[in-house]
Amino acid sequence: MVHKFPDDFVWGTATAAYQIEGAANEDGRGESIWDRFSHIPGNVWNNQNGDVACDHYHRYKEDVQILKEMGVKGYRFSISWPRVIPDGTGKINQKGVDFYNNLIDELLRQGIQPFVTLYHWDLPQALQDRGGWTNRDTTDYFAEYAQQMFKQYGDRVKHWITHNEPWCTSFLGHAIGVHAPGLKDFSAALLAAHNVLLSHGKAVEVFRQMGLDGKIGITLNLTPSYPASNSADDLQAATISDGFSNRWFLDPVFKGQYPDDMVKVFGTFAKIPEIQESDMKLISSNIDFLGINYYSRSLVKHNPDAQFGVETLKPEGQYTDMDWEVYPQGLYDLLLRIKKDYGDIDLYITENGAAFKDVVENDQIDDIDRLNYLKKHFEKAAEAIRDGVKLKGYFVWSLMDNFEWAFGYSKRFGLIYVDYETQRRLWKKSARWYKDVIANNSVD
Numbered sequence: 008m009v010h011k012f013p014d015d016f017v018w019g020t021a022t023a024a025y026q027i028e029g030a031a032n033e034d035g036r037g038e039s040i041w042d043r044f045s046h047i048p049g050n051v052w053n054n055q056n057g058d059v060a061c062d063h064y065h066r067y068k069e070d071v072q073i074l075k076e077m078g079v080k081g082y083r084f085s086i087s088w089p090r091v092i093p094d095g096t097g098k099i100n101q102k103g104v105d106f107y108n109n110l111i112d113e114l115l116r117q118g119i120q121p122f123v124t125l126y127h128w129d130l131p132q133a134l135q136d137r138g139g140w141t142n143r144d145t146t147d148y149f150a151e152y153a154q155q156m157f158k159q160y161g162d163r164v165k166h167w168i169t170h171n172e173p174w175c176t177s178f179l180g181h182a183i184g185v186h187a188p189g190l191k192d193f194s195a196a197l198l199a200a201h202n203v204l205l206s207h208g209k210a211v212e213v214f215r216q217m218g219l220d221g222k223i224g225i226t227l228n229l230t231p232s233y234p235a236s237n238s239a240d241d242l243q244a245a246t247i248s249d250g251f252s253n254r255w256f257l258d259p260v261f262k263g264q265y266p267d268d269m270v271k272v273f274g275t276f277a278k279i280p281e282i283q284e285s286d287m288k289l290i291s292s293n294i295d296f297l298g299i300n301y302y303s304r305s306l307v308k309h310n311p312d313a314q315f316g317v318e319t320l321k322p323e324g325q326y327t328d329m330d331w332e333v334y335p336q337g338l339y340d341l342l343l344r345i346k347k348d349y350g351d352i353d354l355y356i357t358e359n360g361a362a363f364k365d366v367v368e369n370d371q372i373d374d375i376d377r378l379n380y381l382k383k384h385f386e387k388a389a390e391a392i393r394d395g396v397k398l399k400g401y402f403v404w405s406l407m408d409n410f411e412w413a414f415g416y417s418k419r420f421g422l423i424y425v426d427y428e429t430q431r432r433l434w435k436k437s438a439r440w441y442k443d444v445i446a447n448n449s450v451d
């Protein structure tokens with residue numbers, strides 16, 4: 008069966024600064040928390056780091072040429088805050104600003120719409136030294152940074168994403184500790200989450216005040232949670248899992264309040280952040296679209312000995328190299344749920360993709376697992392659009408293999424294979440297939 012997409016559907020790919028740029032100590036770039044974190048032995052697989060990565064800082068024209076050949080309509084990338092404002096506040100680094108000017112102009116020359124993420128986890132270390140996201144002042148520094156970026160690029164960039172995955176920024180970085188800055192303090196994580204959301208609201212306010220022609224939103228990683236049975240305990244476990252993964256961020260952004268049930272759950276063992284009068288109004292400032300990063304689902308059951316009384320299961324089925332279950336139905340269910348519970352707002356899949364082990368034979372990479380993963384998820388996206396969801400675009404994670412955070416370069420998500428020894432880019436089978444999907448605007 009052929010799944011057709013709307014004529015103006017934005018097919019694209021996504022990347023992030025720290026994962027692809029390299030040039031970590033070049034042209035005035037300041038240190039980020041990921042530079043610091045990745046250089047501490049033990050934090051990243053094989054003690055790898057983003058010092059060079061895909062050398063995109065020097066190879067961006069070649070990479071934009073690949074985007075052009077792929078026929079993408081949009082390209083989602085992030086700006087490295089410490090590359091443009093090395094100390095996080097104050098002085099601008101013109102060479103850093105020029106890099107993104109050149110990248111944006113190159114994309115527009117090739118007829119590709121830039122979708123810009125302001126924060127994709129690489130906080131300037133100078134701000135971390137003052138408390139980072141646990142310091143409320145950082146929300147003002149973020150608004151200052153956002154204003155500068157709107158001023159520099161707002162004439163050409165028409166889609167802005169304030170934050171990428173506040174859940175990861177907060178919980179992986181401040182509670183679980185596997186991401187920068189590597190804290191293991193749940194109260195700090197809740198405070199960080201609040202300040203990240205508040206900084207989002209302040210950036211939206213600045214964007215509106217500047218009267219820019221464009222749209223602004225936020226990207227949330229959302230994980231639909233399913234109960235292992237219909238028992239009251241398992242249903243409650245799924246509700247708590249949904250609260251932790253999804254509603255802790257969706258409710259403030261769209262309803263201007265934290266979910267009561269989760270305030271009670273978290274309040275039993277952590278400090279709920281102090282909320283000032285205008286905070287929730289700012290956090291729930293009207294946005295133009297929601298970016299959704301979808302990878303997989305959670306299947307859960309009640310277990311009194313597990314965290315929050317929730318045990319995550321590993322059902323039979325196919326798993327990616329990240330050990331994430333392949334579950335396309337979760338994308339459909341998630342999209343319909345967002346529309347039902349949070350409103351009929353424009354949606355973009357700002358990330359979806361899969362890591363599988365790639366084998367190179369005669370410069371060919373037959374990544375049929377990744378191709379089939381994408382095919383199944385595209386089909387579910389088409390069904391959601393058919394059933395009334397305003398899905399406006401889909402960005403595959405990722406354009407190319409890159410630095411996969413604590414997994415280093417051991418996990419490959421790219422449509423394009425990167426040989427890190429030579430920096431050669433090789434089209435995988437999935438990339439050639441994606442080019443055809445875009446050309447036909449349909450999945451067969």
Ligand SMILES: N=[N+]=NCCCCNC(=O)[C@@H]1[C@H]2[C@H](O)[C@@H](O)[C@H](O)[C@@H](CO)[C@@H]12
Pocket residue numbers: 023026171172175228230251252300302358404411412420
């Ligand atoms: N509840 N819960 N669980 C949350 C589980 C975290 C899932 N990881 C992501 O969403 C990250 C996102 C990131 O933007 C990108 O920079 C990463 O490279 C990809 C691939 O890893 C994905």
